Amino acid sequence: MNGKIGRVRATSAALIVAAMVTATGCSLNEGGGDTSDAGSGSGEQSGGATLRIGTTTDVENFNPLQSLSKTDSWILNATYPTLLRIDGNAQKVPELAEEYTTEADGSIVVFHLRDDFVWTDGTPVTATDVAFTAQSIMDYQLGNVAAKLTWVENIEVRDEQTVAFHLSEPYAPFAEGVGFWMRIVPEHIFSEAGDLSQFANDSDWVGAGAYVLDSATPGQRYTLKANENYPHAPEGGAAVETVEYVVYPDVNTMILALRNGDIDLMGTPVPVSAVASLEGDENIAIETVESLGFAHLTYNMQHPVLADQAVRQALSMVVDTESIIETILQGDGQQMTGPIAPIFADYDNTELQPYPFDPAGARSLLESAGYADADGDGMFDELQFEVVCDQSNANLTRVAEVVRDSAAEAGIQLNLACIERNTFLSRTREGDYDIDLSQWGVFDNPMDQLRSTYLSSNPGGINYNLVQDPELDALVNDAAVTADPEAFVEKIKGIDAYVHDQALLTPLYVEDFRFAYRGDRFAGFDPSPSDLLGMVTGFSLSQVEQVD
Amino acid sequence: MLRYAASRLLRAILTIWIAVTVTFFLLRLLPADPTLLVVEGDMTPEMQEALRSQYGLDKPILQQYVLYLGQLVQGNLGVSFRQLVPVADLLLSRLPWTLLLAGSAFVLTLLVGIPLGVYAAVGRGGLVDRGVQFFGITSNALFIPSVAILLLVVFGSNLGWFPIGQAIDPDTRGLAAYASLLHHLALPLFSLVLVQLGPYALTLRTNMVEVLGEDYITSARSRGLTQRRVVWRHALRNAVLPALMLMGLQLGTLIGGAVLTETVFAYPGVGRLIFESVQQLDYPVLQGAFVVLAVTVVLANLVTDLLSMVLNPRIRT
Numbered sequence: 001m002n003g004k005i006g007r008v009r010a011t012s013a014a015l016i017v018a019a020m021v022t023a024t025g026c027s028l029n030e031g032g033g034d035t036s037d038a039g040s041g042s043g044e045q046s047g048g049a050t051l052r053i054g055t056t057t058d059v060e061n062f063n064p065l066q067s068l069s070k071t072d073s074w075i076l077n078a079t080y081p082t083l084l085r086i087d088g089n090a091q092k093v094p095e096l097a098e099e100y101t102t103e104a105d106g107s108i109v110v111f112h113l114r115d116d117f118v119w120t121d122g123t124p125v126t127a128t129d130v131a132f133t134a135q136s137i138m139d140y141q142l143g144n145v146a147a148k149l150t151w152v153e154n155i156e157v158r159d160e161q162t163v164a165f166h167l168s169e170p171y172a173p174f175a176e177g178v179g180f181w182m183r184i185v186p187e188h189i190f191s192e193a194g195d196l197s198q199f200a201n202d203s204d205w206v207g208a209g210a211y212v213l214d215s216a217t218p219g220q221r222y223t224l225k226a227n228e229n230y231p232h233a234p235e236g237g238a239a240v241e242t243v244e245y246v247v248y249p250d251v252n253t254m255i256l257a258l259r260n261g262d263i264d265l266m267g268t269p270v271p272v273s274a275v276a277s278l279e280g281d282e283n284i285a286i287e288t289v290e291s292l293g294f295a296h297l298t299y300n301m302q303h304p305v306l307a308d309q310a311v312r313q314a315l316s317m318v319v320d321t322e323s324i325i326e327t328i329l330q331g332d333g334q335q336m337t338g339p340i341a342p343i344f345a346d347y348d349n350t351e352l353q354p355y356p357f358d359p360a361g362a363r364s365l366l367e368s369a370g371y372a373d374a375d376g377d378g379m380f381d382e383l384q385f386e387v388v389c390d391q392s393n394a395n396l397t398r399v400a401e402v403v404r405d406s407a408a409e410a411g412i413q414l415n416l417a418c419i420e421r422n423t424f425l426s427r428t429r430e431g432d433y434d435i436d437l438s439q440w441g442v443f444d445n446p447m448d449q450l451r452s453t454y455l456s457s458n459p460g461g462i463n464y465n466l467v468q469d470p471e472l473d474a475l476v477n478d479a480a481v482t483a484d485p486e487a488f489v490e491k492i493k494g495i496d497a498y499v500h501d502q503a504l505l506t507p508l509y510v511e512d513f514r515f516a517y518r519g520d521r522f523a524g525f526d527p528s529p530s531d532l533l534g535m536v537t538g539f540s541l542s543q544v545e546q547v548d
Numbered sequence: 549m550l551r552y553a554a555s556r557l558l559r560a561i562l563t564i565w566i567a568v569t570v571t572f573f574l575l576r577l578l579p580a581d582p583t584l585l586v587v588e589g590d591m592t593p594e595m596q597e598a599l600r601s602q603y604g605l606d607k608p609i610l611q612q613y614v615l616y617l618g619q620l621v622q623g624n625l626g627v628s629f630r631q632l633v634p635v636a637d638l639l640l641s642r643l644p645w646t647l648l649l650a651g652s653a654f655v656l657t658l659l660v661g662i663p664l665g666v667y668a669a670v671g672r673g674g675l676v677d678r679g680v681q682f683f684g685i686t687s688n689a690l691f692i693p694s695v696a697i698l699l700l701v702v703f704g705s706n707l708g709w710f711p712i713g714q715a716i717d718p719d720t721r722g723l724a725a726y727a728s729l730l731h732h733l734a735l736p737l738f739s740l741v742l743v744q745l746g747p748y749a750l751t752l753r754t755n756m757v758e759v760l761g762e763d764y765i766t767s768a769r770s771r772g773l774t775q776r777r778v779v780w781r782h783a784l785r786n787a788v789l790p791a792l793m794l795m796g797l798q799l800g801t802l803i804g805g806a807v808l809t810e811t812v813f814a815y816p817g818v819g820r821l822i823f824e825s826v827q828q829l830d831y832p833v834l835q836g837a838f839v840v841l842a843v844t845v846v847l848a849n850l851v852t853d854l855l856s857m858v859l860n861p862r863i864r865t
Contacts, residue, residue, distance in 0.1 A: 057824050060630040141595045197602060200632035218641050219816025220714055248713050248814040249823060252697060256705045257712040257814075422580030422829060429584050461593070 048226065048241020049546045051522060052263040053536060054254040055245045058218055062201040064183040065133070065142045065190075070441075070532050074267055075222055075245060076183060078538035079207035081125065083111055084179030085539055086444060086528045090292065090343045092176050095232070095539070096125065096184060096208075106170030106483040111179070113161040118229040119186045119208045127163035131155045132187035134165070134178070140197045147460055148177040148448070170481045172488050173447040180444050184208070210538030211243050221246050230542060238542040240522075258284065258516060265517035269531050272330050272395065278516050285519025288332070288512050292530040293440035294341050295396060295508040297387070297403070301467045303434050305382055310369035312503035315435075316355035317362035318407045325509050328398050333509040338500035339453070340446045340492070341510050343529060347446050347492045352500050359409035366411065373411060383412045385434035388427055391418040393439065399508060400437055428464055436464050439511075442532050446492050450476050454499070465504050472498065523547050556853050560846045567842035568620065568835070572613055575831050582629055582829035603629050603831075616835070625839065626832035635836035638821060643840065645715055646817035649733065650806045653740040654799065661745050662788065665752025669787075670779055672757060680749050687746025692805050695739045696812040703735060710735050713814030736813040740805055744798065751794050755787035762786075789856055799848045803841055 055071050064076040083097040097111045117125035134155055137145050151167040151174060158164055167174060186206050193199040205213040210233065211224035222245040226238045246263055248254035255274055257263045259281060270278060270286070278284050297319065299306045306312060325333040337354040340347050371380045387404070389396050397418045404414040414435070419427070428436055443449040452460035455476055456468040475498060479491035499505070515527070515535045524545040525535045535541075583599040600606045604615070619626060625635035668680035704712040710731065711717075717728040759765065760783050768778050807819030818837055825833040 057827075058820075060824075060828060061632065063632070141598055146595060197598070198632055202631070202633060217718070217816075218638070219645065219820060220716075221718065246714065246814075247816075249811045249820060250814065253700060253713055253812055253814055256700050260705050260708065260712050262712045262714075421827070422578065425584055426580040429581075461596075 048237075049239055049522075050242040050244060051240045051265065051541065051544065052244045052246050054248045054257060054263045054266045054268065055222075056247070056249055056251065056254070056268050058247055059216065059222060062205070062213075062216075063196070063199050064185055064201070065137055065140075065145075065196055068143055071267070073532060074536045075213060075224065077533075078209050078211040078224060078243070078536070078541065079205060079213045080183035080185055081117060081207075081209045081538075082180060082183055083113075083130070084176065085537065086180060086292075086533060088526065088528055090290070090444075090529050092180060092444075096130075097179060100175045100179065102170075102175075102483070103164075106172065106481075107167045108164055109167065109175045109178075110158075110162060110164045111175070113163070114231060115161055116229070116231045117208050119188075119206050120212050120227060120229075121186075121206045123186065123188055124160075125184065125186075125208045126160045127157045128160075129184050129187045130163045131157050132191060133182060133184050136185075136190065136196050137182070140195075142197065145178070145182045147452075148174075148181055150459070170483055172480060172482055173445045176445050177448050210238065210542040219247065226542070230538070232539055233542040239545050240541055243541055255516075258518065261518065264521055265535060266515060267534070267536050269513040269534070270516045272328075272332060275330070275332070275514050283518055283520040284516050285523075287515045287517070287525060287527055287535065289515060289527045289531075289534055290343050290529040291511050291513060292341070292343065292442045292444060292532070294336060294510045295399070295439040296437075297506040297508065298436040298438070298464045299504060300431065300434050300436070301465050301469075301504070302431065303385075306385065306434060308369065309502060310365055311371075311383065312506075313355065314362040314365045314369075314410060315407070315412065316503045316506040317358050317365070318410045318412065319355075319403055319506050319508065320357040320406060321354070321508055322357070324399055324402060328395050328402070329509060329511060332512040332514065334512070336507045336510055338496040339450070339505060339507065340496045341443070343510070344446050346489055347496065349493050349496050349500075352497060355503070355506070357406075359406055362410035362412075371411075378411060379408070379413050380411045384415065385412070386415045386417055387435045387437050388424060388433040389416070389418045389437040390421045390424040392421045395511070396437055396439065403437075429461065431466050438464075442530050446496075447480060447488075450492070450495055450499075451480060454495075454504070467504060469502075472502075519547070521547055552857060553854065556850055560850050563846050564839070564842050568617070568839055569613075571835055571838040572616060573609075575829075575834055576609060576612075578829065580829060582831065620839070625836035628833050629830045630828050631830075631833075635832050638833060639818060639836055639840055642816060642818045642821050645815065646803065646806055646810070646819060649736055649740065649809065649815065649817060650799075650802050652733065652737055653744060653802060653806075654795070656737065656741050657744045657748055658795065660741070661748040662752060662784075662791075664745075664749040665787075665791070666756055666779060666784060668749065668753040669756030669760060670775075677753070680753055684746040684750030684753075687743055688750075690743050692739060692743055692808045693812050695742060696736070696809060699735050699739055700813070715816050732815075736809045736815050739813075740802065740809055743805060744802060748791065748795065748798070752787060752791045755790055756783060759783045759787045792852055792856060795852070799845055803845065 055074065057071050059072050059075060060069050061072060062076070064080045081096040083095060084092040085095040087093045096113055096117055098114050100109060100111045102109055111130065113125070113127060113130070119125060134149055134152065137143065138149050138152060151169060151171050153166045153168050156164040156166065165174070189206050190196060190199070202216070207213065208227065210227055210230045212227050213222065214225045215223045224243040226241045228237060230238070245267070248257060251268060251271060254263070254266055254268065255270070255278065258266055275286070279286060297315065299312050299315070301307050321335050325331065325335065334342055335354065336342055337352045338349055342348050366380060366383070371382060373380050375381065387400055389400050391397055400416045400418055404416055407414045427433055428438070452462050454463060454465070454467060454472050456473050475491070475495050479488060479495060482488040482491055513531050513534060517525070517535065522544050524543050526540045526543045527535045528537055528540065582603065583596050583605070604612060616626070625639070627634055628638060631638065664680055668677040671677055700712055703709050715729065715732050716725065720728045765778060765783055768782050806817060807822060809815065810817040810819040811823050818840070821833065822837050825837070
């Protein structure tokens, strides 16, 4: 009797253990679960340093023509070069392209490439690769770059280092947009891959950036090796030979891993609430990086009451941006006025005055605009709006509460709907909101931003104001074809002032990002603004030095 | 007996079909559209249309369902929206880790839980018994992520005994690799066992107390059998049956717990894959993962059913 139970138990336990060992054990670090280039296993010890970076999620898609998630971009931007990159001051500077010129009043844009970029299989990077990349994106309508190539009529390869884009009409920031966003892929590999909208590109990577993906162990780590031919590396080559992205889905665990030395850098910004505790750790250094986006309240112009300029101005007067930055961001942010972020200093309208924080003033503005409080409950009868926001953004959900309370002082009732992220995105896409409280991620230049957010034709699908204003359309379209740089800047400033006066949005803040790394091991990062670029661009990593 | 086995099998298949169907429609009831998540910001309507047809979301929902079932019957789980690789490959690369974690938690819970329950029942009212009762109730109330973070802070960060996150050090080979595997497994395993063990030991204790009061135990004692023999041979056999059923039922919870555990401990596994795929609304991966999990749980219950049939002759008739 006892023997039977014992046998059953022992057998099943043994079976489970055996199954587990065969399932996992047999491939323990033998490359069974890895997709890796032959001959360069992730375990080999090499002379250079290994820098381990915490990332929050696995790579979703290895195809650089498609992939758009922030965390994928960290890895793919290092592997595949762009024509231009963004430096610490948000300026576009040469990367693969030495320079760009325009012809025929700006309707032809010519990129002149460096001659010393080489793919890791030894093939030189040429104009043909650039032309192939752009053509494929247009043919298959891939990623956000497709929208940036809208004007291209044909692409001309003039010689190995020169490629010209012929545009249907001049578009001032064409070179900047395409130069920064389009990751160049090797023509000799991708042209063999068939349908590029279905191409997974999940092994045997051939890149030409500073660090090229070498092996991937989904769920765990992604290893990149320094490209010894990368021309922008310091003399003698990059000190960091291997970059390892290690996945930590939970940011608190990632912080512990940094403190413990399991990783050297957090790719994700440190949450405001954790900055103080990390600052107290002598092994950890913190770098502050500006943002290329900003948080804002955007008003749905299709709403009959919000279509009234006085209401939008009054709403702008109930937002206390200074105290929001002080309390919610703990001071790690900047105020802004108008729709263009201050990092684009050339376009900054310093004479624009922000709407003052003045709930009482807002109330009298609304009264003089004819709004009434018939039932005497202190709230205007018509002024009830729903504010949607993404509940995963902790800062914005707190902002929502603060704004709701001060709006009530002015007699405006705001109902908060901070909802699950995917539902939020879906509702904003469909225009199903009165007021959208959200944060723009990355605008690399003001013209693209104004065009995407304010044109009635809504070419990028992010005109969240749903504004249809012929005057604004004319201003934007006129600026877009202006080739003269000074006139261009003036026109952008004009739009900035117009939007500010219309109060189409209430800008809340430009958030500063804090990146934490092991200062006792590494130094010399060359960060760029935004959490898309941050500390982890290929260029930045190639400049890093080891601390003894 | 054959009829019993056949009816269990039929029920298992029916359960899996229901799980598949519910998952399929539940995902499509979500208010968000997976194509919207591909491009944040600039996306032309043409791009969105192209993606919808690439994902097969442009077809009527019933047609999508029939196509999906057809695929599934042939063992094809489809291709991930985002990663563009077969779902089966994704799951196979992750499943071993979840099996290792949930499986070893399962075994460890049995190995520790049974003696604990038995000793508590035998020494009823004693120190061990009171300990088990207290622990049983407390551990039932524990929330895995909080336990996980606590363990990480104390044993990972403060004491530095265990690594934080990951499943293995990629630079180790041979025996060292196995050691590294166990080293990384320890904390997530401990947190799962901690949560599972209490209720399990408590159930076993209650059953055992009841069984120890039965007439046949008294008669066994009166025949002069040793305490050890009475407890471990005669009583445990009957007490372990309901506990075994409970464990089969709890396997679902265990896998659910593994999802949270994997996320907090940065442990690679199906749970994390699900977590990430929900954020991306990658329907094929989610459907595939739920099918595999449903099959695992149903199989485990089937095995428990059949096992109890072997152990308990009364069920056979």
